Amino acid sequence: MNQDNGTKRVALAGVLTALAVVGSLINFPVAGSKCAPVQHMVNVLAAVLLGPWWSVGIAFCASLLRNLLGIGSLLAFPGSMVGAFCCARIYQKTKKISFTCIGEAFGTGILGGIAAYPVARLLMGAEPAGLFVYVVPFLISTMAGSLLAYFLITILEKSRALAQARRME
Numbered sequence: 001m002n003q004d005n006g007t008k009r010v011a012l013a014g015v016l017t018a019l020a021v022v023g024s025l026i027n028f029p030v031a032g033s034k035c036a037p038v039q040h041m042v043n044v045l046a047a048v049l050l051g052p053w054w055s056v057g058i059a060f061c062a063s064l065l066r067n068l069l070g071i072g073s074l075l076a077f078p079g080s081m082v083g084a085f086c087c088a089r090i091y092q093k094t095k096k097i098s099f100t101c102i103g104e105a106f107g108t109g110i111l112g113g114i115a116a117y118p119v120a121r122l123l124m125g126a127e128p129a130g131l132f133v134y135v136v137p138f139l140i141s142t143m144a145g146s147l148l149a150y151f152l153i154t155i156l157e158k159s160r161a162l163a164q165a166r167r168m169e
Contacts, residue, residue, distance in 0.1 A: 009050060012165075013058050016042050016050075020062035020080075024071055030137035036072075039080050040145025041152065044104050047088035048097070048153060049165055055084035074123050078115035079138050083108030097153050101146035109139035 023038025039062060046055040059080035066072025086107025091100040113135035120126040120134070128134070156162040 009054065012049060013046070013054055013061075016046050017058050017061045017065070020058065021065045021069070021071075024062070024066050027071075030140055035137055035141030035144075036066075036076070037141050037145035037148060039076070040083060040104055040108060040142045041149040042145075043080060043084040043108070044087055044097075044100055044146060044149035044153065046084060047091045047100055047104070048162070050088075052085055052088035052092065055088040056081050059084040074119050075116045075134065078119055079108045079112035079134075079142075082112040082115055083142060086111065097150055097157075101150050104146045104149070105139065105142045108142040110135060112142075113138040 020039045020042040023042070024036040026038055027036040029035070039059070042062070043055060043059060046058045060077070063072060063076035063080050066076055067074065083104045084107070087100045087104035090103035094100070114131060116134040116138065117128055117131050120128050153162065
């Protein structure tokens, strides 16, 4: 990768992080968590355009900024980062958007929902009702964001904008 491509990747990662942070203003509370579907859309976009490690980095930075700005919770970390990694790895292996979106939903909704339990209990001082208490709210959020991503990527593919963005590699 030459320096120009690296600069483009960093710039794109910054734009996606900003989109996730600003998009988190569109949220709804469910069972003590703030569901932010735009974060999940960004996870899928980052998976398709940048790959697993960039996706996890974007999810981490967006979660950190949301917490620093007081518009997120610590539950954003396990949900977004696990989902970003899962969907990016699935995209790497399959190159199929539908499987990537399913990977985001599984990674965030199931695995991230379970990983949120110890975060809530140990770091937030909450007493969640059980290990799976965050699975349903995380699934609701990630399903909405994954559907958004699916439609957006489908439109970008048809307009050939996605192919142009992929030329960074």
